[in-house]
Amino acid sequence: MNIKQAFLLAIKSLLSSKMRSFLTMLGIIIGIAAVIILVSLMNGLSKSILDSFEDMGTNLISVEVMGRGSNRSVTFTEMQALMAENPELISGVSPNVSVGVKVKKDTESLTANCIGINEDYYDIKNVKMASGRFINYLDVARRQKVCILGAYEVTKLFGGIDPLGEEVKINGDSYTVIGTLTEKADAEEGSADDTVIIPYTLATRLSGNGTISSYYISASSKDTVNQASALVKAKLYQAFQSEDYYMVMSSGEIIEEINEMMGIMGTVLIGIAGISLLVGGIGIMNIMLVSVSERVREIGIRKSLGGRRKDILGQFIIEAATTSIIGGIIGIILGVILSYGAGKLIDLTAVPSVTAIIVAVSVSAAIGIVFGYLPASKAAKMYPIEALREN
């Protein structure tokens, strides 16, 4: 009996018991689809997080100085000097003074996170303006009371109408709105759109302590980020003589950290996917066991007519393999479609993984074939008369 005939026999046998074939396939379909969906969404999530970090600029280095209580510190002037000495590595430095403020326009008021920066911030953070201009050198030097509003503030205080030239009160002082930021996150409260930008020279006053403890630095290019970051670290170490009093993070390091985090999440998800694959596999196993044991009599008939052990086994293995392959293909299609569907639903671009598909399909195919093989092998070993007596 050749393979082609065996394959045709298998198809025939599957068609003649559609319900059983379907149930077997269901286990495979669910197992494979679940794995594909989980991994696709996971990949999509990690890609979207990385993308948004890359949007912020891959040249970015952020510096946080905790200080050690003494007067030893690194001033903005020293940072600027560092840039002046290494123009090939560092292309911009901006202080980052963060302070919570109350913003008021007529009777509308809200609390917002206000950041004080200088003109370099525009390039460092790749700022996108919806209207107006960014803060310039003169605004900073002369402590001009100007501000740039995020989309949430524009919506909340001005009802979405372009507020260029209008005045707002920030902690009681009047500021002129000179620009607005492009909406990034549906203008929601607490999101990236909920921000007010002012010259850092004013922000240090609002914060009540005159010191600057955080900087954004941009490396001259993506390739010099690590060098620039090392340079900044060296400078800070010189000042503090210990790594405990400051933190330097380059976007490369952040991305690495995210990747690491995603790796851990990925492992957890693979565990979950593995469980669903296992559950699917147990489904396949049960149906296979039942299917073979209810066919012992058929095996007996086939043996009595001259079917050899390998003929019988071949038939069952090919049946199991056919079921697994068909179920696997349906599972892949369903998994990919559902991944994109679910991705749409939660606003994420699903990224199906070929590795996940291959692993999922081979595991369920292996389970299907092994558990088709074992009971069939047992039945094929019986004397024909024993098998014929079974009901």
Add this chain to the structure above:
Amino acid sequence: MIKLKDIYKIYQTGEDFVHALDGIDLHIDEGEFVSVIGASGSGKSTCMNIIGCLDVPTSGSYFLNGSDVSTLSDDELAMIRNRTLGFIFQQYNLISKLTVLENVELPLIYRGVQPKERVRMSMEALERVGLEGRSNNMPSQLSGGQQQRVSIARALAGKPKVILADEPTGALDSKTGMEVLALIKELHKEGNTIVLITHDNSIALHAQRIVRLSDGKIIEDKPVIDRQVQ
């Protein structure tokens, strides 16, 4: 053709040993039509299973067509069942999800006959039993007598030398039983060796020779001299 020598088949049930066959010696020549008769429990089915290589004896030797069956492997036995033996079972033993034609084809598939030739041989066998028009039916669409004829077609499709019939009329009414019996007798006339197992005297009388079993022993072995007289 068939030569059983000192065959024992002993089953163990708990502490007890049941001698289903208790030292059987039996010779059947090529072209003979033999009935094996006995009450239920006499060992006649066990005897047929051993002749049919469906089961192996506990001890004793069995020569079929000159070769010592007891020394053969599982696959070699399958080959013998496939080429030398044709079975007709009381319960037909058709595979319910295959069509009539596919059922008849099965032994030919296992023999490795090419599809075209296979269909030709199967159709020929179905014509012999008068069911060529039902080849695409499922067994469940046929009457009991028709199903038994399908199983006869299956048994003779591969042109085996020996046909073993285990109570072939047992599940049929007497009229269709007679038709089936007539068919078997025809096969005998064409030169097949036939072993018919039955508990029914009147059916056994259709054979040339009757072997009577009781408690696993042959108690009588005589030719049927003249049916009309008996």
